[in-house]
Amino acid sequence: MAFPMAASKESRLEKHNLLTLYDKLLKLLADIYGDDGHWSKHCRNIIVHLHNADPDGEKFRFPESLSREVFPEVDIDIAGLIRAHHHVTFLCDCVVTMLREERYQG
Secondary structure (H helix, E strand, C coil): CCCCHHHHHHCCCCCCCHHHHHHHHHHHHHHHHCCCCHHHHHHHHHHHHHHHHCCCCHHHHCCECCCCCECCCCCCCHHHHHHHHHHHHHHHHHHHHHHHHHHHHC
């Protein structure tokens, strides 16, 4: 099944929103390959958890908002964050590999 190149141009977002971007990726993958089962849903749950804590990605990246409001300190389970990062980035790396192979075989 060929990867629709037009789909790759539809990923523009108005602002930083990892959950919206991930949902677009899941829809694209479901349209091409069908439902992969549990792993992508598990990764989505991780992203939902991060999104609920920081919807626009400011608090994890910056000490204060653009309006100079200082963000409160947050306790983070570093080992859990590393595991979550591994799941999400490994899934995304696998998707890139699949799409590259699809492009070269198609």
